[in-house]
Amino acid sequence: MVKVRLAAPVLQQNEEAARENRISFQKHGIFVLNLMSSPGSGKTSTLERTIEHLAGSLNLAVIEGDIYTTRDAERIEKRGAPVVQINTAGSCHLDARMIKPALEDFDLGKLDLLIIENVGNLVCPAEFDLGEDARAVVLSVTEGSDKPMKYPLIFRQAQVVLINKMDLLPYTDCDLPLLEKELKSINPELELFQISARENTGFSPWLEWLKKQVKIKKQTADQTS
Amino acid sequence: MVKVRLAAPVLQQNEEAARENRISFQKHGIFVLNLMSSPGSGKTSTLERTIEHLAGSLNLAVIEGDIYTTRDAERIEKRGAPVVQINTAGSCHLDARMIKPALEDFDLGKLDLLIIENVGNLVCPAEFDLGEDARAVVLSVTEGSDKPMKYPLIFRQAQVVLINKMDLLPYTDCDLPLLEKELKSINPELELFQISARENTGFSPWLEWLKKQVKIKKQTADQTS
Numbered sequence: 001m002v003k004v005r006l007a008a009p010v011l012q013q014n015e016e017a018a019r020e021n022r023i024s025f026q027k028h029g030i031f032v033l034n035l036m037s038s039p040g041s042g043k044t045s046t047l048e049r050t051i052e053h054l055a056g057s058l059n060l061a062v063i064e065g066d067i068y069t070t071r072d073a074e075r076i077e078k079r080g081a082p083v084v085q086i087n088t089a090g091s092c093h094l095d096a097r098m099i100k101p102a103l104e105d106f107d108l109g110k111l112d113l114l115i116i117e118n119v120g121n122l123v124c125p126a127e128f129d130l131g132e133d134a135r136a137v138v139l140s141v142t143e144g145s146d147k148p149m150k151y152p153l154i155f156r157q158a159q160v161v162l163i164n165k166m167d168l169l170p171y172t173d174c175d176l177p178l179l180e181k182e183l184k185s186i187n188p189e190l191e192l193f194q195i196s197a198r199e200n201t202g203f204s205p206w207l208e209w210l211k212k213q214v215k216i217k218k219q220t221a222d223q224t225s
Numbered sequence: 226m227v228k229v230r231l232a233a234p235v236l237q238q239n240e241e242a243a244r245e246n247r248i249s250f251q252k253h254g255i256f257v258l259n260l261m262s263s264p265g266s267g268k269t270s271t272l273e274r275t276i277e278h279l280a281g282s283l284n285l286a287v288i289e290g291d292i293y294t295t296r297d298a299e300r301i302e303k304r305g306a307p308v309v310q311i312n313t314a315g316s317c318h319l320d321a322r323m324i325k326p327a328l329e330d331f332d333l334g335k336l337d338l339l340i341i342e343n344v345g346n347l348v349c350p351a352e353f354d355l356g357e358d359a360r361a362v363v364l365s366v367t368e369g370s371d372k373p374m375k376y377p378l379i380f381r382q383a384q385v386v387l388i389n390k391m392d393l394l395p396y397t398d399c400d401l402p403l404l405e406k407e408l409k410s411i412n413p414e415l416e417l418f419q420i421s422a423r424e425n426t427g428f429s430p431w432l433e434w435l436k437k438q439v440k441i442k443k444q445t446a447d448q449t450s
Contacts, residue, residue: 039347039372067348069371069374092317092348120376121346121349123344142367167396168397
């Protein structure tokens, strides 16, 4: 009943930093993806598989956002991708000002694709532009089919939903056609990909989508430089 | 790297409202539980089963917190419990000021137990005292064993963790002994209950715990009144 809003200065400062990040990404022709989900949907596992599949074809780096711990960054490092960990020390989302200093740790001129794994949270990260080109949400079938309607903002602002844990679908009550229908009703432009990060299935269409975006970004960067 | 904190006035105002709620609960001898989890862990299903089991033995009411929709409140109403829906209209957690007006819709003198289902989020709800007596977190085995270490605050402040979706354990990579060990390392006082809301199993110890708390609360209320 009482509406709590972020104070304007926080979002204003964020927008400024996001704009600066975006200019930097554009200059180097790097496609940047903001990867979001609730805790435990399988963001890191999806990212591990994506790195495996793209090895040798794209130069990819990762920024890992977590409130505490470096567990996810260690998992990503093992897959051979350059990774920087940002610990938010309590904050429930990444903001653009946290991204900026992390970029200094990469050789941006050599990157094609930067994936930013946000803090596990279906609500707050949606409000903070990091300067990315696109947003993908990982949603697992074990979370139930009603999540899009209950947390619409994050899905409205995304380009992709990766429907994960498809291997568990037979054991859940998730109504997959209903889930997909509701996602499309919130955002008709959404690309939906059904995957199982654990079983390593369904990744091809997602990888094709990513490669296409990287190619488009490179072309626009070449034209503007 | 940059730390974002809530402005002090928000938390101060919340504490004041929480104190007023607590006085009101104490006056009526109502045990109040703040039920939290990430989206899709099974808070509402757990609550539905809990209501079913307690029907006839305790007078229970529910406050449903959601960002949007009244879907969960409709589910609870079907189980026969008085329910008030609070839509936070974008905010990622309930705060004590939202609870206060909702209490006017209940006959507090007749209640033994009030369960407040918070917004699905493992981060932000942990910072807001609603005036409750205890906090329970629902954590599903499909979320993976690393969640407590990544989101410690909510577990540090809880009295109970309901480990849900135990029926799916054989199909996941969740290391249950590790999960329980890490929960206890964060908070040695935690009561852990393994349940499956879908299969309706494992509820007895949890229901006994709840009944015991209700009894203790009634006794202390009787003494102070």
